[in-house]
Amino acid sequence: MAFEATLIGILCYLGALSSPWLLGVTGGWYLLSRPLVSGMLVGLILGDMQSGILIGVAVQAVYIAMVTPGGSMPADLNFVAYPAIALGILSGKGPEVAVALAATIGIAGTVLFNLMLVLNSWWNHRADVALENGNERGIYLNSAIWPQASLFLMRFVPTFIAVYFGAQYINVVMDSLPKMVLSTMNVLGGILPAVGIAILLKQIIKRYSMLIYFLVGFICIVFLKLNMVALVIVGALLALIHYNYKPEPQPAGATVPVDDKDEF
């Protein structure tokens, strides 16, 4: 299990928010740290890709719209994507329990995320000093390279420990839980995606009238039984209609010409 835990730990580091190696957030945070993608990779490493993807999809639904504005995070998606999904797969208790597990680890992980921000202040200070001395190499090292050392430790070590020891004990722990707790985790895992969806709706919906589109989308699935690809196509067409027929806003002060001739 040490080999698998090492691989997952490295992937976790590569997908962390400030890891630069895969073109920054483009290949890391927004790609490797999406549970949909990490579920596949972790599943592949642990030898059960199918349940990895299934768990990845279930967890992804919770974090579908996690925006990270200005460094404050409601959950550390990176720890959700790697150690939490790995434990979810290893526990073998199904996607819902994995979701509840992931949400807990995600909230706990924000502590380490904030610790990284604090540690980086120190590297920033050293980069400032280098800047003052006109030392370009120093700027590069203190803002591109050295912060990665502390980040690597903070991402690799917890993940390695979680996967390495989790593989041995997760089953024991899970089986010792009372049935009530497992049922609660199951129900919770089913309803947690509501938070992810609500985060996105909160951002987008400015007027109550936009809620109509949400309901139409919902009804297209439950009553009309569209699949998601068809739903996106229908939505894109609706959006196109909106784009084409929404009137241009009237410039301020422009008067609508009044046609005062009688029309017969």
Next chain:
Amino acid sequence: MEPRKLSRQDLRRCWRSWMMYNLSSMSFERLASFGFCLSMLPVARKLYPDLQQRKEMLKRHASFYNTEPQIGAIVNGMVLGLEEKRANGEPIDGETINTLKVGLMGPVAGIGDSMIPGMLIPILLSIGMALAAGGSILGPLFYTVAWLGIILPGTWFLFLKGYHMGSTSVEMLVSSKSTRLREALSLLGVFVMGGVAASYVRLGTGMEFVTRDGVNIQLQPMLDGIFPQLLPLMVVIGTWYLMAKRGLSPVKAMLLLLVVAATGVAIGLFTG
């Protein structure tokens, strides 16, 4: 003085440097500031051979900065164009460049956050999740290919636009046409979220009633007959209402759902 012209390769190095390091040394008080500085570093020597001027330029770009990195590439292109002009003796002072940068980071972050993590990624993920049904590898692969296929050429295009067109390029982002496009896209986002809610939020009740005549009535099949997925819909709308109108934070919303789930299981309302 011979003109200091940036080659296409220089531009690419600056773009890559921004894309890689934009948050590499993020902290509470500096966020992407050294990321911006690092994106100017590859051409610093070429533009300002004089040490004093170079130091000034790097210092200018290490001041506080934070924006959405992908759409934000346009600002880096723009600043690079202005610095090139300044290095060639045009009368642009450093303060002007800094003011432009600081003035743009807020609006660009607003547009970027709503376009990239708020719109493009959720829509691509929704499709990917649907394609991954039953554990199919197609879903993750679709997301990977579609995301990289859109974002890599997209940010490079914005970067070049910023470089060539200067401050006029931002008008492209805030014009009424692009506002309308964003509105249309947000409509698509809300619509797709409706589908995601219907597909991925699960809640069922195990409530049963036995009437006086001994007829067993199960609530869930009855609900399914009237409005399938009614309970998940109520959970989503309720969560949205509490978060948007009552200012509940995501973590508190999660805790609230935990309380709801635990209570529901304890009184036998929900089945897990």
